[in-house]
Amino acid sequence: LLQDFKVGYILGGTPAKIQKAELIAVVVASLVMYFPLALLNTAFGFGSRQLAAPQAGLMAALAQGIVGGEMPWPLVGVGIFFGIAMIMMQVRSPMLVAVGMxxxxxxxxxIFVGGVFRTLGDWLAKKRGFNEAQHARVENAGVLTASGLIAGESLLGLLWAGLVALALAQQPWLRVAAVWAKRLTSWQFFTHPLYLVGIVVMALLALLMIALPLTAAGDPKEPAPPTAMM
Known part of the structure; x- marks a missing residue:
């Protein structure tokens, strides 16, 4: 919600208009999200290796523990004191540490690989002597590129789920596609020598994530984008 308000502020929107858009989005998402969720549950099942959903599982465990009276409160207390200790130690982001656990x-x-790509991109931008405005444009381009990869991965996951679900129709070509879909979404795929293809794809991905944003630096005299002035 805070991101929505920030974007609305940059684009000149008002809080009232943003709230109206949020209410409309809730209704539309409720009507649309049923179908992909049902497809994913039919194909893989939530909580499986392909759809681990760790955050949803954590929230479900907390809710069941509180309602059922089986919450291990001593462990919760340990986590609270651990968080306080990290704050006192001035850890840069205690939330990231907790999420990683x-x-x-x-x-x-x-996530670590993505951080390595980001670090290399920042290092190259600094080495090329980019000013603050250029660095902001490079950062914006990198965020947009990563967002596109996230959206593409989600759509590809729906495609795999659709192939697995359609395989229930007992079509031979669908069963073959379903087998490959499951291999591509499980660690079994990497036991085959084709994992080398994955390494090549990772190298190309690194080139894309690092080189493409650097080309968006632009002229040093150009003004900074809106996000750089926030």
């Missing part, structure tokens, strides 16, 4: 390793490792 309950997310699966494959997720946190992917």
């Amino acid at each position: 309950y997310l699966p390793f494959e997720t946190t490792f992917a």
